Amino acid sequence: MLIVCPSCKTRFSLDDGKVGAEGIKLRCSKCRAIFRVVRKAAPPLEQAPGQQPALSQAAPQEAKKTAPSAASAPAPAPANDRIKVVVAHESASFCAAVQRVLAPEPFDVFIYNDGRETLNAIEQLLPSVVLLDVALPSMYGFEVCDAVRKNPALATVKTILIASIYDKTRYKRSPKSLYGADDYIEKHHIPDSLAAMVYRLVAGQKPVEAPSDPAVMAEEEGHVSSEELSRQEVAEQEATRQELRKNEELETSVAVAPSTPELAEAHVKAKRLARIIVSDIVLYNQPLVEEGVRNRNLFRLLADDIREGSNLYELRVPAEVRAGTNYLKDAFDELIAKKQVELGL
Numbered sequence: 001m002l003i004v005c006p007s008c009k010t011r012f013s014l015d016d017g018k019v020g021a022e023g024i025k026l027r028c029s030k031c032r033a034i035f036r037v038v039r040k041a042a043p044p045l046e047q048a049p050g051q052q053p054a055l056s057q058a059a060p061q062e063a064k065k066t067a068p069s070a071a072s073a074p075a076p077a078p079a080n081d082r083i084k085v086v087v088a089h090e091s092a093s094f095c096a097a098v099q100r101v102l103a104p105e106p107f108d109v110f111i112y113n114d115g116r117e118t119l120n121a122i123e124q125l126l127p128s129v130v131l132l133d134v135a136l137p138s139m140y141g142f143e144v145c146d147a148v149r150k151n152p153a154l155a156t157v158k159t160i161l162i163a164s165i166y167d168k169t170r171y172k173r174s175p176k177s178l179y180g181a182d183d184y185i186e187k188h189h190i191p192d193s194l195a196a197m198v199y200r201l202v203a204g205q206k207p208v209e210a211p212s213d214p215a216v217m218a219e220e221e222g223h224v225s226s227e228e229l230s231r232q233e234v235a236e237q238e239a240t241r242q243e244l245r246k247n248e249e250l251e252t253s254v255a256v257a258p259s260t261p262e263l264a265e266a267h268v269k270a271k272r273l274a275r276i277i278v279s280d281i282v283l284y285n286q287p288l289v290e291e292g293v294r295n296r297n298l299f300r301l302l303a304d305d306i307r308e309g310s311n312l313y314e315l316r317v318p319a320e321v322r323a324g325t326n327y328l329k330d331a332f333d334e335l336i337a338k339k340q341v342e343l344g345l
Contacts, residue, residue, distance in 0.1 A: 129202065179286065
């Protein structure tokens with residue numbers, strides 16, 4: 001049978017006998033995307049005697065935004081043409097995990113943990129791609145994006161925003177705006193999609209709408225050579241996903257007893273979690289955030305998202321830390337003040 005990479009549209013032949021009941025994961029040898037091919041049951045009344053079930057391809061998350069032509073598909077950079085990539089996230093362990101994901105590629109990776117430091121580094125290094133956590137301290141990731149876009153000297157720098165909350169089922173929608181960023185990625189797609197996304201941005205490919213063909217069954221599997229992924233590769237990707245998830249939990253939650261030395265650390269983590277929650281709400285709701293700031297009804301417009309964020313905050317932050325503090329409200333107040341200045345209010 002003939003299959004098509006959902007990212008770069010390169011065609012490959014595949015022995016359909018290799019596709020089991022649960023499908024098969026492949027890696028595209030041209031754009032390095034990973035996708036899944038699954039069997040789709042044919043309609044029971046229209047299937048001819050002896051006819052085999054049809055095969056369909058599950059489009060990766062990035063393929064929803066990116067479907068470049070085969071002629072412009074990204075390819076790994078030559079050994080003498082390494083790609084500079086800046087990774088900006090407050091957590092050192094998160095940055096280390098991302099660095100391991102990118103280690104097999106011809107990338108020079110630079111790590112930063114603060115928003116202002118990251119912006120200064122971008123101006124000095126002129127990297128090809130910058131991976132930005134939306135909840136960076138001192139400057140939100142989307143503020144860094146805005147500064148990059150307003151600087152003509154940084155016109156060639158591509159930016160990717162990282163959604164801060166690790167929950168691959170929490171959001172069923174894409175961000176309404178990327179604040180000037182070229183793309184965004186959710187944490188659970190970093191192991192299988194990030195490298196391909198970097199290659200695509202460096203190659204200058206622009207996102208397009210995903211195919212609307214109902215026969216394509218989207219499963220958000222991320223990116224694929226036309227060779228089946230080894231069990232080791234799949235296991236390594238899943239291990240990295242779990243590491244990223246646990247890292248977020250460790251960085252934003254702690255169980256403490258009153259008057260223990262860990263109490264001060266718990267307050268630091270509570271503030272960090274509050275900033276993360278607010279930044280994620282902003283990432284997915286830019287038009288409503290700006291409308292709410294202008295009309296002073298932000299909390300009513302985003303009531304559902306704020307309620308969900310408050311529940312997460314209460315789940316991860318001990319009662320003794322929440323008592324007498326309101327870090328989540330403080331984070332919203334900081335955001336509103338910044339937006340008022342930005343909007344000239």
